[in-house]
Amino acid sequence: MHIGLIAGIGPAATDFYYRGLIERHVAAGTRLDLTMAHADVREMSRNLVAKNPSKQAEIFAGLVGRMKAAGAQAAAITSMGGHFCVNELMAISPLPILNAIPAVDASLAKGKFRKIGILGTRTVMETKLYGGIPSVEVVPTEALDLVHDNYVAMATVGHVTEAQRRVFFDAGRELCSRGAEAIMLGGTDLFLAFAGHEPGFPVIDCADIHVDAIYAKSAA
Structure with a gap:
């Protein structure tokens, strides 16, 4: 096709x-x-x-x-x-x-994780991927503005800084400390921060x- x-x-x-x-x-x-x-x-x-x-x-x-x-x-x-x-x-x-969104939900339904956190734009995080992943429980992201601002800055230029990477990794660890079993990359460009690095928690990549x-x- x-x-x-x-x-x-x-x-x-x-x-x-x-x-x-x-x-x-x-x-x-x-x-x-x-x-x-x-x-x-x-x-x-x-x-x-x-x-x-x-x-x-x-x-x-x-x-x-x-x-x-x-x-x-x-x-x-x-x-x-x-x-x-x-x-x-x-x-x-x-x-x-x-x-x-339906593809992501179908994949989550088949997976082993039942409680996840989400990183991405403010809208993605606030709406829990637009309300489209009922197969899992989502832990709310507390650092909404910080993650959003760093994500948009990274996505606009297509390059990640070490400071931005730390923001994403710290936010992921904080979500896991509150019960998330894995962190879903709800922003396509987040692979820039995560590829080739070990954040210390399981990652689910929506874009992949x-x-x-x-x-x-x-x-x-």
Whole structure:
């Protein structure tokens, strides 16, 4: 299947999805048929903070229309934060949307963890991934503003600092001290902070689960 990716939100997240799909197709010996359209991460951040999912959905729908014209048969948002408008987008999208949230919940339902913490944007943390993961209990994040601000700063430039990494690791440890059995990376770009490092607690990567789900469709 020809897949369309809404990219650019942020640059490192796009690279994560793109490389992940390439690696899976190469390993399987199958062909990746892909079109990407660039979205502005700063514009999306403004609409996220303003709680204006309809406006962002219209922007994304325009990008999906361009990918449909290029031959794409389904599309995905390469950002967990970008899923704040996924319901509005699905209602107006010219193509089916490969929604990350049901894929994440299905994966959690199969896993061994029943009580988790979430790191990501303020909206992702406050809404417990938009209320879409009823299969687990979520420990509320107390350092909402600190995690959000550091996450957005990291995602915008596609690079993590050691200070930002410490914020995420400290927040994860604090959640585990209050009963979380694992920490879910609810922000796609968090792999920048966690890849190749041992935070001291189990990690569940939403973006990797989403890439798996997109691959399953793209290989069909």
